[in-house]
Amino acid sequence: MTDRIKKLAMIGGGTMGAQISTHAAASGYRVSLYDTNKDAFKMSFEIFKFMIGMFDRKPVKTVEELERVAGQVEVVDDLAKALEDADLVIEAIPEDLGLKRKMFREIDALAPAKAILASNSSSIPISRIEDATSRPEQCLNTHFYIPSVILNMVDIMGGTRTRPDVVAAAKDWVWSIGSVPLTVNKEILGFCFNRVWRAVKRETLYMWAEGFVDFRDIDRAWMIFTGNPRGPFGMMDAVGLDVVYGIEMVYYNESKDPKDHPPDRLKDMIDRGELGLKTGKGFYGYPDPEYGRPDFIKR
Numbered sequence: 065m066t067d068r069i070k071k072l073a074m075i076g077g078g079t080m081g082a083q084i085s086t087h088a089a090a091s092g093y094r095v096s097l098y099d100t101n102k103d104a105f106k107m108s109f110e111i112f113k114f115m116i117g118m119f120d121r122k123p124v125k126t127v128e129e130l131e132r133v134a135g136q137v138e139v140v141d142d143l144a145k146a147l148e149d150a151d152l153v154i155e156a157i158p159e160d161l162g163l164k165r166k167m168f169r170e171i172d173a174l175a176p177a178k179a180i181l182a183s184n185s186s187s188i189p190i191s192r193i194e195d196a197t198s199r200p201e202q203c204l205n206t207h208f209y210i211p212s213v214i215l216n217m218v219d220i221m222g223g224t225r226t227r228p229d230v231v232a233a234a235k236d237w238v239w240s241i242g243s244v245p246l247t248v249n250k251e252i253l254g255f256c257f258n259r260v261w262r263a264v265k266r267e268t269l270y271m272w273a274e275g276f277v278d279f280r281d282i283d284r285a286w287m288i289f290t291g292n293p294r295g296p297f298g299m300m301d302a303v304g305l306d307v308v309y310g311i312e313m314v315y316y317n318e319s320k321d322p323k324d325h326p327p328d329r330l331k332d333m334i335d336r337g338e339l340g341l342k343t344g345k346g347f348y349g350y351p352d353p354e355y356g357r358p359d360f361i362k363r
Contacts, residue, residue, distance in 0.1 A: 073150035082108035098146035124242035159310035219255035273327030301340030
């Protein structure tokens with residue numbers, strides 16, 4: 065528990081909202097979560113537990129710890145109620161700049177003056193959102209990874225006017241929940257490790273979409289090379305293919321380079337409702353994906 069942050073208000077009860085909120089609650093923080101769909105948190109929390117079970121690595125918070133506190137997360141469909149007494153607000157809604165700016169305006173109007181406003185965006189710098197508020201000096205990016213209690217690192221990046229003490233408070237809070245802050249000293253689209261991961265996504269999606277290599281062999285290679293229990297395509301399934309597409313479009317809209325445009329084959333999957341783990345089908349089928357079977361990389 066940090067001196068400055070006692071209560072987290074989570075905006076969005078999807079994949080990341082459920083993870084960050086229960087992760088924080090298991091670390092002793094009071095947490096409220098806002099979503100217009102009050103069932104979103106429950107469904108996303110079940111997916112979170114499934115993700116953790118796919119790793120042999122010890123999580124910083126166990127499933128048992130997370131289950132014990134899940135009921136303590138106050139899930140509401142009233143934004144003002146969620147923001148009451150908040151010291152830190154983290155937005156985790158779809159990767160759409162217009163939507164995020166609109167949400168930040170609403171948060172700014174209702175959140176306590178002391179509150180730090182953060183975005184869990186996977187690519188959009190806070191500098192493109194901060195002027196939707198009256199407190200740009202208290203805005204920053206805090207980007208978590210999936211699953212947060214296994215890949216326990218968080219990109220931290222300030223905006224054009226973020227105060228050093230706000231960055232320091234966010235870093236202290238990240239340390240306090242058992243995660244490692246990755247500080248970005250100079251603004252860059254995609255932050256720290258997420259930009260590295262983005263380069264992997266772009267190349268592997270290109271290789272698959274153009275028919276050079278079957279996605280399963282790319283995943284096999286990644287699993288053998290890194291020792292991870294899934295490869296890039298399994299990871300994209302976990303994130304959500306619609307989310308992946310939205311992130312890639314942010315990079316394309318920045319560069320206008322055709323090479324940065326996500327492949328049409330990926331959009332076709334999304335249009336068919338094949339979004340990955342959350343819909344039971346993406347590159348793999350769930351709850352028993354091929355990459356989880358012993359014979360995926362063993363004869």
